[in-house]
Amino acid sequence: MTAPLSELLKEIEKTVGFGEVLEGLAGGGLVDARVVGGFGSAAAAAVSKHAQGPVVVVTRTVAEAERFAEWLEDYLGSDRVVVLPDGQSY
Helix, strand or coil, X not given: CCCCCCCHHXXXXXXXXXXXXXXXXXXXXXXXXXXXXXXXXXXXXXXXXHCCCCCCXXXXXXXXXXXXXXXXXXXXXXXXXXXXXCHHHC
């Protein structure tokens, strides 16, 4: 699947505060970034382009996780997004 919104990630990377997130990633530590409004999936996608490992997003419900994954796929493509099963499935 192509990622129709992938070009928007370049603009997100120019936003205030994004540089600090990247500095935290470059330092090898964990980065706790909270995004207000509907930009969470875009911010997570932009961060994942620079992260050396996986980017983990925690949601309150399985339905929210599935929606978030669909939005991420628009930025990254379906081959780079996975939803882990919730703890209730075991």
